Amino acid sequence: xxxxxxxxxxxxxxxxxxxxxxxxxxxxxxxxxxxxxxxxxxxxxxxxxxxxxxxxxxxxxxxxxxxxxxxxxxxxxxxxxxxxxxxxxxxxxxxxxxxxxxxxxxxxxxxxxxxxxxxxxxxxxxxxxx
Numbered sequence: 001x002x003x004x005x006x007x008x009x010x011x012x013x014x015x016x017x018x019x020x021x022x023x024x025x026x027x028x029x030x031x032x033x034x035x036x037x038x039x040x041x042x043x044x045x046x047x048x049x050x051x052x053x054x055x056x057x058x059x060x061x062x063x064x065x066x067x068x069x070x071x072x073x074x075x076x077x078x079x080x081x082x083x084x085x086x087x088x089x090x091x092x093x094x095x096x097x098x099x100x101x102x103x104x105x106x107x108x109x110x111x112x113x114x115x116x117x118x119x120x121x122x123x124x125x126x127x128x129x130x
Contacts, residue, residue, distance in 0.1 A: 010081040047090040
């Protein structure tokens with residue numbers, strides 16, 4: 001598993017500039033997510049660990065960046081990143097808003113939202129699928 005340290009930098013392919021790693025904020029089977037700083041703002045940098053489909057995954061992320069998000073409600077990749085000597089690649093994305101909880105948290109009963117919140121979430125999900 002790839003691990004970056006605070007202060008390490010990665011190269012953003014489209015921007016042609018460096019992005020600084022601030023801290024690890026999550027990890028899973030396919031990689032890690034870091035808080036990163038670029039142009040004076042904080043972003044999420046998702047780093048994909050190398051695997052047998054890494055080239056295809058990179059191509060898919062490039063296509064998503066080219067197409068752009070379907071709406072401003074999506075946390076969409078903005079740029080891809082590489083780091084010399086580090087396997088895999090990354091993508092720069094907006095950070096989730098503070099207090100964000102995932103649909104998985106709801107399904108696992110880790111949160112107990114009120115009826116209004118559930119109704120709003122249901123409408124947003126339906127609209128997103130549309």
